[in-house]
Amino acid sequence: MEAQQLLNNYSAFKVEEIKGRYLSYEMIVDYLKNLPAYFNLKIEGTSVLSENIYSIEFGNGPKKILMWSQMHGNESTTTKAVLDLLEYIVTDQNDDFKNSVLEFCTIKIILVLNPDGLKNYTRVNAKDVDLNRDASNQTQPESQLLRKVFDEFQPEYAFNLHDQRAIFSAGKQNRPATVSFLAPAYNEVRDVNEVREKAMQIIIAMNNYLQTVIPGQVGRYDDSFNINCVGDYFQNRGASTILFEAGHFANDYDREETRKYIFLSLYYGLVEIITSDYKNQNISDYDKIPENEKLFYDIIIKNAEVNGAIKDVVIQYEESLRSNRLHWLPKLQGIGDFANFFAHKTLNAKNKILRINGVKNFENETYIEEISLNNEIISIKLTNS
Ligand SMILES: [Zn+2]
Known part of the structure; x- marks a missing residue:
């Protein structure tokens, strides 16, 4: 068939x-x-x-x-x-x-x-x-x-x-x-x-x-x-x-x-x-x-202002089992130039200021509870199965 x-x-x-x-x-x-x-x-x-x-x-x-x-x-x-x-x-x-x-x-x-x-x-x-x-x-x-x-x-x-x-x-x-x-x-x-x-x-x-x-x-x-x-x-x-x-x-x-x-x-x-x-x-x-x-990340945020410079930020979901339910935890995987990579979801920050968990200074490999551009929160949450 x-x-x-x-x-x-x-x-x-x-x-x-x-x-x-x-x-x-x-x-x-x-x-x-x-x-x-x-x-x-x-x-x-x-x-x-x-x-x-x-x-x-x-x-x-x-x-x-x-x-x-x-x-x-x-x-x-x-x-x-x-x-x-x-x-x-x-x-x-x-x-x-x-x-x-x-x-x-x-x-x-x-x-x-x-x-x-x-x-x-x-x-x-x-x-x-x-x-x-x-x-x-x-x-x-x-x-x-x-x-x-x-x-x-x-x-x-x-x-x-x-x-x-x-x-x-x-x-x-x-x-x-x-x-x-x-x-x-x-x-x-x-x-x-x-x-x-x-x-x-x-x-x-x-x-x-x-x-x-x-x-x-x-x-x-x-x-x-x-x-x-x-x-x-x-x-x-x-x-x-x-x-x-x-x-x-x-x-x-x-x-x-x-x-x-x-x-x-x-x-x-x-x-x-x-x-x-x-x-x-x-x-x-x-x-x-x-x-x-x-070559894939789950999310690429292009052209975000990070510490005064315009950069790309890449995010990967990490799967985690809690109380018999699977959760996808977004985790920061890199800050820099990711022009040669692809993403399942691409966002253009248009030079807005990126904050992760409320702060402008963040470490790589941070788990992301909240992410915002010029203080406007963007949603990257996946529904849990
Ligand atoms: Zn296998």
Whole structure:
């Protein structure tokens, strides 16, 4: 189906009750428990804080695909997109996609690998370890669990699902990287073998579909090799591994728009695997996807008077969980010339005097409670989810 058609019809299969950046683990587990019987739900093990970690497996085909999301606990967008994918399969009216998935694929998904991190809204697990730097060391129960599932399931394809910060642009253009991909390297010299080539070809195909709905907003991560990163490790072990990164879309801090583009990526990734159409892609097109650059701030205030001089001021939101609600705290990130950067929101101060928290003299990295131009307060508050 065409990408735009899927977007137009999104409300028919969106798991509406699970939304925002901070998700309820209980609601996710409830959703999984209520899936039809052809989804096989299993407790694979437990987290550091003894939360159950679940997998679901479905389909009876020869193409084996392993997916895992929220290995970084504060990266929830791909989890929402996978839920929508499951709902799409459950509710698929003409049954084409559903039937070919069930006939040609066996899919195993760990929806939340790091439930302690989900609950505390942290990247790391409860022992403060980044699980994506523990692939070969295997010091944490969550890393050991993923390795066990990988060894038992022996996937041909692996989807490693993440969020990236809003700082990334797709190349050097004024375009946020709403979705980024990587076919991780499997060795130091970053060779392309048959395993990695397949991952690159699927990325090229997914990018082609995404360009029809978010032109210029797809980026590519750099491929420096680290065997302790899960993607690099699994690529090295012979599974064609793709890193998916959900990023910023205009005015969408809850990432409810981005979830749709991740859904499309997953949907077309599976379509390409089912049809093997990706094998027609030429990997020289992989390098044509622009590399991610760190060129975005959340807010740039241009031409503000700061200490008697006219400067640009850049602000970044910092996410903070307080009483089970996520807040975005604006924080000053720089004062100077930011002509070569972009922002999700740009304000022109027209040489007015900038005050932060009531004063004209402020330090970098100040948390901003109140901001004003010539004593007129400007609003930069985001609604909390
Ligand atoms: Zn991540």
